[in-house]
Amino acid sequence: MRWPHIEPHLITRSLVPENQESPIHFFSLAAVTPEGFFYIRNHFSYPMLSEESFAVTIDGEVRNSLTFHYRDLLSMPSKEIAVTLECSGNKRARFKLKVYGIQWEEGAISQGVWKGVPLRDLLNYAGLKPTAREVVFAGRDCGTRTDMAGTYPYARSLPLDKALHPDTLVAYELNGQPIPYKHGYPLRLIVPQWYGMASVKWLRSITVLDARFTGPFQVVDYVYEPGTDSDDGKSPVTLVHVNSTIQFPMDRSLLDTGTIQICGIAWTGTGFITDVELSLNGGESWVSADVHRLPNQPYAWILWTYRWDVSQQGEYAILCRARDSYGNIQPAAASWNKKGYGYNAISSINVKVE
Ligand SMILES: Nc1nc2c(c(=O)[nH]1)N[C@H]1C(S)=C(S)[C@@H](COP(=O)(O)O)O[C@H]1N2
Ligand SMILES: [Mo]
DSSP, X not given: OOOOOOOOOOEEEETTTTEEEOOTTXXXXXXXOOTTSSOEEOSSOOOOOOGGGGEEEEEESBSSOEEEXXXXXXXXXXXXXXXXXXXXXXTXXXXXXXXXXXXXXXXXXXXXXXXXXXXXXXXXXXXXXXXXXXXXEEEEEEEEOSSSSSEEEEEEEEEHHHHTXXXXXXXXXXXXXXXXXXXXXXXXXXXXXXXXXXXXXXXXXXXXXXXXXXXXXXXXXXXXXXXXXXOTTOEEOXXXXXXXXXXXXXXXXXXXXXXXXXXXXXXXXXXXXXXXXXXXXXXXXXXXXXXXXXXXXXXXXXXXXXXXXEOSOEEEEEEXXXXXXXXXXXXXXXXXXXXXXXXXXXXXXXXXXX
């Protein structure tokens, strides 16, 4: 398909704080989401940039508290990895039992090549004490909440194993350039396989705790609450669910008979995508789509395509379901939870062939 040259337009969900989705149906979904098409998710107004923004501290349960400067990081051994970043609220608008929160459609997802220093290396310099249990990351942005009094920074924690994973990065570049300001310049955390809330922007401090972190973005938000009126069964939002999006055709399209290239993306936080199946008859039968992978990029989405020869006019329900190497498959209905996280039901569109 050829794409016309147009100026990028994000889909605005709120302006203060700025929340915008990627126009996922209207550009070529290659390895890298072009700047200006990358979704933006903020809880607060943007932090002010100053000299201090270029330093990140490490303290808490470490042998030596340290401060790393942006410059120091640029000269340390680095990694460059393509990572799909998906907001856990992506597709929230699709829950049939409506939930409160930003009504994201399918565009709270983007992808880029992030370069940075493995967090593990920084933690090793500081030296973890045996009491270390979680690592807390605070951003430079802060503000108030509607559900409790006080001012809070945006802060999140990771368990030690994820903090020490060699691909968890303190990143300083996106797609070969310094990270754009709105995406966390100068330094942000990148946590592959976890939903986007873990990848803290405008990183200010790294604090090692001997206990569990209980900040509101850890224990109030980003928790699956499956009960409508009970607190039972709560669990934290972590790994990205296996998922897919049909990019073309769009829902409710009118199409001509002939050959239609159906295409889209699929991604998962558990292993890798093994196959993508389509149904052209509302789920009665399934066919396999062709899967195109970025070589050596286990955290990148895959592109899939299917050549659909359709001669019969009529209305069609097209479904898409992805499966991953952990045996996870998109369910018929997503598991409902009070705050609407992790929606990953089988993707579906309706088209009319005339
Ligand atoms: N400091 C800070 N980091 C943050 C956030 C934030 O509001 N402040 N939002 C988080 C959420 S919920 C998501 S989905 C991603 C969005 O990253 P992006 O705006 O670069 O797309 O950043 C995460 N990191
Ligand atoms: Mo998010």
